[in-house]
Amino acid sequence: VLVEDCSEEEVLRSMVRRVRAHCDETVRRAHQMQRLSPEIWEGLMLLQLLWGANEAVAKRLDLSLALQPEWPEPDLGASLSQTLSQLTGFKGTSTASNLLGKFALAPNVRPPVPAFEFHLESLAEELVPPELEFRLFVENACAGPITPAEVLELPLYAARTDYGFEYVLPSKMRSFMANRNLVPVSYTRKVLQVENHHAQVYLQHQVARRVAADLEVLPGHEIHIDPALLFFILKVRRDNILEDTTAALQRATPEDLRRQLKVVFEGEQGVDEGGLAREFFRLLSARVFTAECGLFDPAVAQGARVLWFDSNSACESTDFWLAGVILGLVVYNNMPGLDVRFPPVVFKKVKDEPLGLEDLRNVHPDTYLSLRSLLSWEPENPEISDDEANSIFENTFCLDFLVTFDVNGKKQTRELCEGGKDKAVTYKNREDFVRLYCEWLLTKSVERQFEPFRKGVRRVCDSPLFNALHSAELEMIVCGEQELDFSQLKRNVHYDGFCEDMPYVNAFWQLMLSFDVVQKKRFLSFVTGSDLAPVGGLQELQLVIQRNGGEPTERLPTAHTCFNLLLLPEYGSTSKLERMVNCAMHNAEGFGLE
CATH class of the missing domain: 3.30.2410.10 (Hect, E3 ligase catalytic domain)
Structure with a gap:
């Protein structure tokens, strides 16, 4: 009903604002009364329905929008690079960034109402304490977040009240983090900080109980515990920060990495209450997360201005694992962020989210344009048969299911599928070719480098709330806000x-x-x-x-x-x-x- 009758942008936007305002008002009343009412969760359910309608409208627009760029006569060469060179020469357009605009609407139509307009302002104001929401999440929503589509299938339960029987929502709805698409990332980060702090305190209590048991200390008596057992103390020299950190992380056990981090700069008297750790990560990231460190592809760093894993890197798997551990420590120890230029696809891979052509855009923009040209090509005569279209397409692009890449200056080829060298790319199977090509570039070609990196992140960060994060939320938590207002x-x-x-x-x-x-x-x-x-x-x-x-x-x-x-x-x-x-x-x- 919402999609059919409220699909106009202003109508849908007005409904979202009113329902969000209602939800914020119920949260504010709950803050004054010190009690969360069922009305809050009912409002969130309605806001989720509006979110689903918003996405459905975008999908309708996406399907109805025909991609018809005004390309030249399709004499586009025999390879992706030749295709790109023909396209970039068209009408004086010489850069990938100029051509990207021609495809801006076709791949992803944005929903009429931006995502941030669904976010509850009352949560940004912390009217619901993050500690309370963490308990609600643990009690009700550890199984995972609710999707808008899932709201339509939620069962209602009859419950006896003072006014007779009323229908109530299942317990899974009774958590803000279960509705994470409605929660500002700043609030999500604070709830994650609470979870991380609980984990660190739990480990410290475990150590204290073990020490007390070994010393046979009676309850109520004081014991003195070595701080190295309670904290992960990292001693480094400023002029040798990378080497000292590498050695310390290689010696550390999984339990060490999950203790609260304390940084000590040798020869200095500062006591780390958070400030030294922030400075430590700032100095360390300037050494690790750069194109010169050997982990990341310098050509991508220069062309796309992002850090992407170098498939020809001479670094060991341990080096990539250490980079992942460093990133995980930033999140787990509630640091404000790293000054790194990772593309969004890195965080999608960490979170095991599906990848597609759009994820290639920020890493290999030239190849992205070439693949888009394959998908946008149409025969001049739309009435010809499929066989004729396949033949024209094959003669135009002259592609097989092969990928060519450099290994230490030497050209190598690999089949994208079984029998790929003898399988031509046609008008009919071009989508399969694009899918396999993206899978090769984003996954298989850098598997040796990325898998240790992902395992390093997961060695430190592996909790119900972290697992519930979306990749975009993780990206903001890791990288922080880019604008300095x-x-x-x-x-x-x-x-x-x-x-x-x-x-x-x-x-x-x-x-x-x-x-x-x-x-x-x-x-x-x-x-x-x-x-x-x-x-x-x-x-x-x-x-x-x-x-x-x-x-x-x-x-x-x-x-x-x-x-x-x-x-x-x-x-x-x-x-x-x-x-x-x-x-x-x-x-x-x-x-x-x-």
């Missing part, structure tokens, strides 16, 4: 010794808002230990600015990165403020960090 940072700042309306504070924020991207990253690294914004934006940091004396002073601003605390002297002029802040930022690494 300092107006968000200003919105949630707390002052100690200053007032928000002081001219000096206004001058400070004018300086911050004038920074370019590089300066913003440097300031965030100085104050928080990481140059990335957490999921949900910079307002999630809750920066604290504390007055640290006044003139006369030559004291630089300092920071306690573990607490996002900036100790700022009150300088006598705006020019001195700018000079001292810049000096502190440029000399921050290993200085003033706790």
Whole structure:
């Protein structure tokens, strides 16, 4: 009914906004009453129905949209590379990025209502504590999230109430994380943080019980436990950070990796309450997740500007496993993110989600265009027979079910299917060819490199809530927010010794808002230990600015990165403020960090 009668964008969008507003209002009432009512879950069910209708409308649009690009006469050569060269020469179009626009609508029609408009604002405001939602998820939804299609099949149960019998939803619905497509990623991350913390505390309690049993300590008596048994303590040298980390991770047991991480920089006195770990991952990612480290394909890094696994890499499987462990430690220890340029397909592979042609777009854009040209080709005369169309297609493209690739500078070929070298690509079987070609490029060609990487991530991250995450949510948790909006940072700042309306504070924020991207990253690294914004934006940091004396002073601003605390002297002029802040930022690494 929704699809038939409410398919117009404005009508559907209006319904989504009203139902979402109703859900937010029921959550706010529950927050005031300290009790979750059945009305909340009923509202979520209706919002799921609207989500399903939204997707169904998009599918209808997708089916009705005919892809008819104005390509030249199809004399497209005998290989994918020749096909691309013909296409890129058409009408002066010389780059893959220009051609990508011609296919922007055909592969994926976006639903009328964007996904973010379904997200509950009340959850972003944490009106439902993440600790409570984690308990709801464990009790009701560990089997996995609910899909919009599944809502239509949910059974209703009759329950006796004070007003007689009423129909109630199954317990699986009684969790926000079970309806994860309606939950903001910032809230998902906080619930995941709760789960990770519970796992770490559970391991610490297990250690304490074992030690107490071995020492035959009576209940109520204090025992002293080596911190190395409670935490995964990683001692590294700044100038040897990659080698020291590699050695430590290779020695670590699976139980070690699941303990709370504490980083110690040798020769420094900082105590890690989160800030040193953030700085550690920032420095380490600059060494590991680069095109120069040998793990990733330099040609893809240069052409597509993303990190993709190098099928010709000389690195051992252990190196890829270590990269996966590092990524897993970032998620498990609730770090704000890594400055990495992984394409979305990496996270889809980690989550074992199905892949397709669109996943090739961000990794091999030229090949993506060539494969799209195969799928979009149509004979000039639509009335010819299938045999004639197959013959014209075969003579135009001259392709077999083979793939050609380089191995140490030498060309090699491999069949995409049994008997592929003798099987021509035709108009009828071209979709099979595209599917097998994508499978080769995204899966089989990098299997030796990616499987150890995936196992490394899974060695650290393997829990019900992590398994329920969608790849897009995992990507945002790992990579953080890309945009650095300092107006968000200003919105949630707390002052100690200053007032928000002081001219000096206004001058400070004018300086911050004038920074370019590089300066913003440097300031965030100085104050928080990481140059990335957490999921949900910079307002999630809750920066604290504390007055640290006044003139006369030559004291630089300092920071306690573990607490996002900036100790700022009150300088006598705006020019001195700018000079001292810049000096502190440029000399921050290993200085003033706790």
